[in-house]
Amino acid sequence: MTAESILQLKNLRKYFPIRQGMLGRVRGHVRAVDDVNLSVHAGETLGLVGESGSGKTTLGRSIVRAHAPTDGQILYRRADDTSVDLAKLSRKELRPYRRELRMIFQDPFSSLNPRMTVMDIVGEPLRIHGLASGRVLEERVAHTLERVGLRPEVMRRYPHAFSGGQRQRIGIARAIVLDSRLVVADEAVSALDVSVRAQILKLLQSLKRQMNLTYLFISHDLSVVEYIADRVAVMYVGKVVELAGTEALYHRPMHPYTEALMSAVPNPDPTQRSKRVVLSGEIPDPANPPSGCHFHPRCPYAQARCKTDPPELREVAPGRLAACHFAEQLSLRGAGER
Amino acid sequence: MTTSIGSDCLLEVQDLHVEFPTRDGVVKAVDGVDFSIKHNQTVGVVGESGSGKTVTALAILQVVSQPGKISGGRVLLRQESGNAVDIASLNPRGKAIRAIRGKDISMIFQEPMTSFSMMHTIGFQIVEAIRLHQNIGNHEARSIAIDMLRRVGIARPEERVDAYAFELSGGMRQRAMIAMALVTHPRLLIADEPTTALDVTLQAQIMELIRELQRELGMSVLLITHDLGVIAENCDEVIVMYLGEVMERAGVQHLFADPLHPYTRALLRSIPRLGHGKEWELEPIEGMVPSPYNRPTGCPFHPRCPAFIPGKCDTLRPELVEVGDGRAVRCHLYSL
Numbered sequence: 001m002t003a004e005s006i007l008q009l010k011n012l013r014k015y016f017p018i019r020q021g022m023l024g025r026v027r028g029h030v031r032a033v034d035d036v037n038l039s040v041h042a043g044e045t046l047g048l049v050g051e052s053g054s055g056k057t058t059l060g061r062s063i064v065r066a067h068a069p070t071d072g073q074i075l076y077r078r079a080d081d082t083s084v085d086l087a088k089l090s091r092k093e094l095r096p097y098r099r100e101l102r103m104i105f106q107d108p109f110s111s112l113n114p115r116m117t118v119m120d121i122v123g124e125p126l127r128i129h130g131l132a133s134g135r136v137l138e139e140r141v142a143h144t145l146e147r148v149g150l151r152p153e154v155m156r157r158y159p160h161a162f163s164g165g166q167r168q169r170i171g172i173a174r175a176i177v178l179d180s181r182l183v184v185a186d187e188a189v190s191a192l193d194v195s196v197r198a199q200i201l202k203l204l205q206s207l208k209r210q211m212n213l214t215y216l217f218i219s220h221d222l223s224v225v226e227y228i229a230d231r232v233a234v235m236y237v238g239k240v241v242e243l244a245g246t247e248a249l250y251h252r253p254m255h256p257y258t259e260a261l262m263s264a265v266p267n268p269d270p271t272q273r274s275k276r277v278v279l280s281g282e283i284p285d286p287a288n289p290p291s292g293c294h295f296h297p298r299c300p301y302a303q304a305r306c307k308t309d310p311p312e313l314r315e316v317a318p319g320r321l322a323a324c325h326f327a328e329q330l331s332l333r334g335a336g337e338r
Numbered sequence: 339m340t341t342s343i344g345s346d347c348l349l350e351v352q353d354l355h356v357e358f359p360t361r362d363g364v365v366k367a368v369d370g371v372d373f374s375i376k377h378n379q380t381v382g383v384v385g386e387s388g389s390g391k392t393v394t395a396l397a398i399l400q401v402v403s404q405p406g407k408i409s410g411g412r413v414l415l416r417q418e419s420g421n422a423v424d425i426a427s428l429n430p431r432g433k434a435i436r437a438i439r440g441k442d443i444s445m446i447f448q449e450p451m452t453s454f455s456m457m458h459t460i461g462f463q464i465v466e467a468i469r470l471h472q473n474i475g476n477h478e479a480r481s482i483a484i485d486m487l488r489r490v491g492i493a494r495p496e497e498r499v500d501a502y503a504f505e506l507s508g509g510m511r512q513r514a515m516i517a518m519a520l521v522t523h524p525r526l527l528i529a530d531e532p533t534t535a536l537d538v539t540l541q542a543q544i545m546e547l548i549r550e551l552q553r554e555l556g557m558s559v560l561l562i563t564h565d566l567g568v569i570a571e572n573c574d575e576v577i578v579m580y581l582g583e584v585m586e587r588a589g590v591q592h593l594f595a596d597p598l599h600p601y602t603r604a605l606l607r608s609i610p611r612l613g614h615g616k617e618w619e620l621e622p623i624e625g626m627v628p629s630p631y632n633r634p635t636g637c638p639f640h641p642r643c644p645a646f647i648p649g650k651c652d653t654l655r656p657e658l659v660e661v662g663d664g665r666a667v668r669c670h671l672y673s674l
Contacts, residue, residue: 051537163626164387193386194564195642198608198622220537227610227620247615264542265612266567270590273571278546279539282509335613 005077006042006182006214007063011035012072012087014055014062018287030287032058034238035072037313040182042077045208045215047229047246049222049261053283054235056218060184063216064103065094076101079181099129102175106187108167112159118145119155122173129178140177147210148173149203165196169203176207186218201228222265226250226335234258237286237294240313243321250335254322256299259332277333293324301330343374343414343422348526348558349398350374354411354426356390356397365630367393367406369582372658373575375526380552380559382573382590384566384605388627390582391562395528398560399439400430415442418525441471444519448531450511453518454503460487461499464518471522486517490547509540516547523555530562545572566609570594578602581628581638584658588665598667600645637670645671 014033017026032055040046050056061067063074065086074086076097086097105111112121123141126132132140142152148169159167168188175183185204189197205228208215219225225232225246232249234242234257242255253259263276281298284290290297296306305325316327324330343350356368368390375381385391396402398413413425415438428435447453454463464483465476472479480499487495490513503511512532519527529548533541549572552559561572569576569590576593578586578601586599597603607621625642628634634641640651650670658668 051539163629165626193627194566194605195386195608195623196626198610198620201610201620202622222538223610223612226612226615227618250613250615260539262612264538266541266545266565266571268566268570268594268606268609268611270570270573270594276542278542280543282507282540283537337613 004041005039005075007040007077007216008073008075009036009038009059009063010073010075011037012059012062012074013070014058014067015070028287031055031238031289032286033062033069034286036238036240038233038240038243040214040216041231042214043212044230045217045228047225047232048216048218048235049220049225049232050235051220051261051283053237053286055238055286056235057186059235060103060186060216060218063182064098064101064184065089066103076182095129099125099178100181102178102180102183104168104171104175104183104185104188106190108164108171108191111171112167114159117156117158118150118170121159121170122155122177125174125178131178141173144173144177147176147207149199163196164192165199168192168200172200172203172207176211176213180211180213182214182216184216184218187220188217189224190219190221197224204228222262222335234261237284237289239294239323240321241295241323243313245319248317248320252334253332254316254320254327254330255295255324256301256330256332257295259334260298260300262335263333265335301326343416346376347374347414348377348379348416349560350412350414351394351398352412352414354394354397354413355409356393356402356406357409358406360405360631362631366582366633367630368397370411371579371582371584373577373584373587375558375560375575377525378552378556378558379575380561380573382569382576383560383562383579384564384569384576385579386564386627388581388630389579391579392530393582394579395445395530395560395562398425398528399443399445400425400428400435401439402430415526417442437471440467440519440524441522442524443526443528444522444524445528445530446515446519446532448534450508450515451503453515454511456502456504459500459502460506460514460518461501464499464514464521467518468521482521483517486521487514489551490514490517490520491543492517508536509543512536512540512544513547516544516551520551520555520557524557526558526560527552528560528562531564532561533568534563534565541568548572566605578605581630581633583638583668584666585639585669586665586667587658589663592663592665598661598665598672599669600643600671601639604642604644637668645669 015029015031018028020027048056062069069087075083076086077083123137145152150169189200229246232246233240236257242258260277260279279298292308293306293311296302311323311325313321313323316322351373354371358365383391408426414422416422461483465479468479484495484499492498492513533544573590576590586602604623611618636652637656640646656668656670658666659673660666
């Protein structure tokens with residue numbers, strides 16, 4: 001594990017069996033995460049983008065061990081510099097790590113228990129881990145609520161009394177009430193109103209600075225990721241197809257899929273109605289992906305080799321990885337040239 | 339107020355009010371909305387949750403769900419004969435409005451599953467839509483349906499016409515819904531967040547399809563969305579709504595180059611811009627969209643407005659005033 005990483009994924013796989021018939025015979029597998037190698041640096045925000053079916057959510061859930069991975073390693077470096085493979089741990093062994101690896105969900109309406117007060121929701125992790133009770137617990141909850149921009153008085157209320165933005169603040173409070181180090185935010189601002197989204201993005205940024213957090217920020221929204229992430233990984237059908245520093249990636253993508261994704265984002269500037277690369281077709285079924293490069297049926301630059309020969313994710317420029325046979329030859333358009 | 343429809347207008351909404359009586363009081367979902375749509379024009383309605391943009395669209399078709407009802411105003415539609423009819427005055431269950439729905443005005447939704455029945459094939463439902471408005475046989479209607487499915491980019495339409503909606507992928511389902519909405523050649527298509535549930539690459543395909551069909555068939559589009567990018571790329575005119583009111587109305591170039599209403603300005607400053615990286619400083623709008631049960635007095639945006647004038651904005655409701663270039667703003671800054 002490299003010195004700067006807080007998390008390193010090695011050949012991570014998560015396959016979901018497809019069962020059929022009364023006996024539930026396994027007829028195939030959905031390869032939601034298929035051989036992913038990725039490291040998250042301590043203190044960074046790593047953006048993870050991709051469309052539905054790309055496996056980005058499954059990857060995030062595997063990291064916090066909401067899913068047990070099928071194969072591969074999830075190496076996590078603790079504050080004392082020892083590292084541990086989370087993929088191998090049992091539920092019981094995982095408990096201390098659940099305090100440090102936290103998750104924020106997309107839907108602030110269904111991710112909070114409607115029968116629990118804010119106090120119970122935010123305080124629950126503290127109680128489960130036996131870290132606080134009574135007066136102390138209440139004070140920690142009050143303090144955490146203030147941190148996320150809510151008045152402590154709201155702790156006696158139930159989630160239905162809050163707007164989407166406030167509920168997301170409660171979800172964030174729950175994620176940071178413990179000594180969290182790595183936060184997986186899965187579409188954390190996608191369900192929010194435009195005017196509230198910016199508030200939550202700013203909140204996430206300031207919490208990261210104050211608490212020394214590392215974020216894995218999963219989103220389908222490329223503009224939001226460009227704003228918040230230091231580096232960005234792009235996923236397509238279970239695999240990382242490109243990884244680079246945010247500026248480099250948006251300035252000059254090196255995988256055709258990244259170019260197509262950027263080109264498809266509608267530009268809020270009517271003077272720049274873009275001549276875009278409209279991809280044909282849809283994201284393939286991860287149970288039955290195309291041969292060779294999974295992207296070849298939709299790729300405008302595909303050649304004969306792409307149909308048969310799966311490209312490796314390899315270093316194509318200093319600090320940049322791409323899984324494309326022609327990454328160096330292609331000159332792709334970035335987000336600024338639309 | 340004029341009683342007739344503008345000469346080049348297809349639809350004119352005048353002082354529209356829609357109310358929902360509830361146990362906790364009357365919710366004014368749409369509170370005095372005015373706008374018009376010209377022939378072949380695309381008008382965008384942008385707003386956040388609770389802005390009343392969807393209810394406005396439903397009112398145009400007289401399909402506001404119970405107990406909501408149109409409580410005032412007019413929705414004038416120019417018919418093919420040239421005469422104007424006030425949709426708001428029609429019986430929501432009457433024959434007259436049923437002749438308009440699906441024939442003059444069609445609607446597509448965010449979730450195509452709400453348009454299709456699970457019990458019948460998509461072909462059956464498209465044929466039904468055709469035969470409701472055209473006096474032709476089953477066989478002929480079926481071949482029109484197949485043609486339309488081909489036109490919206492569905493491969494092997496002869497087979498897919500016999501598929502059920504749940505057998506199609508998300509993108510194909512969206513295309514089938516568009517086929518069903520457009521098969522009667524409506525003069526106005528209302529598209530309510532038509533691509534919000536779709537991935538960006540699919541969104542680009544579907545919006546391009548709508549533009550293409552609009553050119554081919556010559557129709558007007560009312561595009562409802564929360565996405566300012568989708569507005570900028572597709573619309574001619576834009577209406578910005580907040581809590582049931584039109585805050586600003588302008589041509590798309592004017593709106594983005596020089597937004598006048600503090601709410602429009604704030605919205606444009608609060609979205610990250612692709613390709614601008616970290617140099618683009620986000621400026622969040624303070625607070626949140628108020629609950630419709632708890633509408634602020636005066637201007638509905640005043641509690642969040644950076645240009646708030648105490649004693650005026652919180653007591654006096656501003657009028658929507660024309661400010662030249664075909665623009666209108668509802669703000670005291672412009673009505674002094």
